[in-house]
Amino acid sequence: MFPLPPLSDEQRAVIDRAAALARERFAARAAKYDAESAFPYENYRDLHQARLLALTVPRAYGGVEADPITYVHALREIAKGCSATGLTFNMHCTVTGLIAALGTEEHRRRYFVEIVERGALIASITSEPEQSFRDKYVLQTVFRPVPGGYHVAGVKQFCSLGDAADYYFLTGVVEGTTSARDGVISAIVPRTDPGVKVEGLWNATGMRGTISHTIRYDSMVPAANVIGEPGALFNIDLSGFALGYAAVYLGIGEAAFEFMVEYARTKTLKPATEPMSHHPLVQRTIAEVGTAIRAARLLLHEAARVRMTGDKEATMLVVNQAKTYSADVGLMATERALRLAGGRGILKDLPLERWHRDALAGPVMPPANDRCLETIGKLLCGLRAATLEFQSPRPLAVYR
Incomplete structure (x- = not known):
């Protein structure tokens, strides 16, 4: 309804392709995935056939290599059709960016080719029970050095893509390290690993199709599957998750x-x-x-544009602004639409109550809106700020 800022023909073609899939296919399936708390496999087959599953894979490996502006608007359109597809797609695409930034050439060839040719899905696995990103995050998943790699043990929660993922980008801390910067590490664990076990099925109010199960890991990870050195995550831009969340909840x-x-x-x-x-x-x-939606779209576009400049502090500010504002606007828009429809709005034959339930997750997804506002305030006051902070656990042997 509202025009986008000027885009190239290539950018617009990708966004239009995503919008067509969402409008013509995803929207009709969304209620079923919600009712059954089922993963949107059909949508992902469509994304793969349209070459959108490789949206953030570099062109050198057969991907689209979309810039942040193209990415957020394509993602926003996908979320308009199916919230769960949009949210899980952001996880997958952001992880491909992490592999591109931290992985070796062998990693990139292996996983990117699987995405492009086979439609492989990669989940981001960080959250844990009884932990919160609103404060310093204490990872309890332990990477214990053993000959040939690491023994990884821990329980992860909110594992979006659940057992639909082909691979898990699993983050924990190396046993024996004294600081998060020296110890936080990530590795790829295949879903077929015998040490991967789903322990708690996803049964949530909204975003039901994300199947964000609780998963226990007790796995031997070869050194070749480790992505980056310990602490390497702190040296790259991790704002892609929050920027994508802004696009998803604005799309809803x-x-x-x-x-x-x-x-x-x-x-x-x-x-x-x-x-x-x-x-x-x-x-x-x-x-x-309508005014709030238009403002949120402009802020989202600006956040993507600033991220392209590589200015880390400016990106932190505007991405946090976009995430908190889009999450609030998404929730407000669904609630106002439901009220406008009156009693009919809560009936399952209309999508309003489903959109509202899905939008409830926006303000609490990390970085939660409270944390975003704290970060924004610090930056505007000239203080040191960090969107996400990690702290090394004590004791580290808890999951041996």
């Missing part, structure tokens, strides 16, 4: 806003003789939501 809000406008234009409630759009209160609601 946009879907609700577009539904709201069409509903108001076409729905007449007796004894009125004109559609709801003629009522001043409805007009006010649409105006407020």
Whole structure:
């Protein structure tokens, strides 16, 4: 409904391809995935066939190598069709960026070729029970050095893509290290590893199709599967996760806003003789939501543009602004759309209650909005800030 800033023909073609899939295929399937808490396998087959599964894979390996601007708008369109597909797609695409930044040439050839040719999916696995990114994060998943690699043991929570992933980009801490910067490390663990066990099935209010199960890892990881040296994650830009979340939750809000406008234009409630759009209160609601949506889109676009410059501090500021604002706008838009529809809004035959449930996750996804605001405030006051912080655990032998 709102025009995008100027884009190249190549950028627009990718975004349009994503929008067409979301509109023509994903939207019709979304309710089923939600009701069954089922992974959107069909959507991922479509993404693979459209070459979008390799959206962030470098061209040298057969991928699209989309820039951040193209990526966020394509992701926003995908989320408009299916929230769970958008959220899990962001995890997969962000991890491919981490492999590109930290992996060896052998890693890139192996995993990128699998994504391009076979449609392999890679999940990002960091969150753990009883931990929170709102403070310094204490990883309890331990990488214990053994001949030939590491023995990895720990329990991970909110594992989006669950057992649908082909590989897990698993993050923990090396046993015996005294600081997170010296000890935080990541490795690729295949889903087929006998030490990978799903312990808790995902049963959430929203984002049900992400199947973000709880998974226990008790695996031998060869040294060849380790991605980067200990502490290497702290040397690269990790803002891709939060930038993607901004796009996803804005996309959900946009879907609700577009539904709201069409509903108001076409729905007449007796004894009125004109559609709801003629009522001043409805007009006010649409105006407020539409203005917030447009502002969030512009902020998202600016965040992607700044990320392309490589300015780490400027990126931290605007990405945190985009994430917290888009998450709030997505939740507000779905709630206002539901209220505008009245009692019909809570019925399952309309998508409004599903969008609202999905949007509930936005403000609490790390970096949670409270943490985003703290980071923004520190930066604007000229203070040192970090979106995510890790701390080494004591004792490290808890999962031996």
